[in-house]
Amino acid sequence: xxxxxxxxxxxxxxxxxxxxxxxxxxxxxxPTQTPTxxxxxxxxxxxxxxxxxxxxxxxxxxxxxLWDSESQTIYLKSTDGSGxxxxxxxxxxxxxxxxxxxxxxxxxxEKISFATKDDIENLAEELADxxxxxxTISHRPxxxxxREATSNDE
Amino acid sequence: MMNNIMTMLxxxxxxxxxxxxxxxxxxxQMLNSGRITQDQYNxxxxxxxxFQQMFKNKI
Numbered sequence: 387x388x389x390x391x392x393x394x395x396x397x398x399x400x401x402x403x404x405x406x407x408x409x410x411x412x413x414x415x416x417p418t419q420t421p422t423x424x425x426x427x428x429x430x431x432x433x434x435x436x437x438x439x440x441x442x443x444x445x446x447x448x449x450x451x452l453w454d455s456e457s458q459t460i461y462l463k464s465t466d467g468s469g470x471x472x473x474x475x476x477x478x479x480x481x482x483x484x485x486x487x488x489x490x491x492x493x494x495x496e497k498i499s500f501a502t503k504d505d506i507e508n509l510a511e512e513l514a515d516x517x518x519x520x521x522t523i524s525h526r527p528x529x530x531x532x533r534e535a536t537s538n539d540e
Numbered sequence: 541m542m543n544n545i546m547t548m549l550x551x552x553x554x555x556x557x558x559x560x561x562x563x564x565x566x567x568x569q570m571l572n573s574g575r576i577t578q579d580q581y582n583x584x585x586x587x588x589x590x591f592q593q594m595f596k597n598k599i
Binding site: 431432441442443444445446448450469 | 564
């Protein structure tokens with residue numbers, strides 16, 4: 387027994403709109419960019435001695451502290467707009483946590499009194515006056531009494 | 541490891557021999573013109589120092 391078309395000739399297969407619809411492209415999740423491995427960029431730049439600091443190149447308008455690996459010095463190197471470098475030298479000391487900062491080296495400006503220019507000029511005038519007086523005394527002729535006294539001594 | 545270092549050294553020597561001009565001047569010009577940034581220069585110096593240390597230890 388042969389199985390023929392069981393559907394009538396007028397049958398139209400059911401329309402499946404989903405199949406006919408163009409596939410909506412789903413937004414593909416953008417692959418998350420794996421961060422490039424961060425280089426261990428500590429802020430400390432070590433140089434060997436002053437020569438190392440001098441030869442360390444800087445871009446214009448840049449300031450960078452350069453740590454000397456041979457001594458307790460930091461070279462604060464700066465460049466101006468034209469790239470001209472200048473170096474400031476900072477010497478530091480290392481102390482233990484329980485050690486106190488020596489205070490005797492700290493200068494207390496309030497305890498120091500300064501002389502003004504006027505003070506010095508006044509002092510200079512007084513000195514000049516004193517000098518004049520001494521000069522007049524030394525050039526004054528000696529008195530007769532004094533002359534007698536000196537002759538008796540002889 | 542040793543072979544890698546030797547190859548690297550050979551390549552460096554080749555580069556050094558072919559290099560013409562003042563290296564420091566050229567790098568300074570690159571910094572001035574902005575072709576390389578200060579950070580890139582700092583990183584390169586740091587890497588060079590590490591390599592230097594490595595060569596000192598291994599050779």
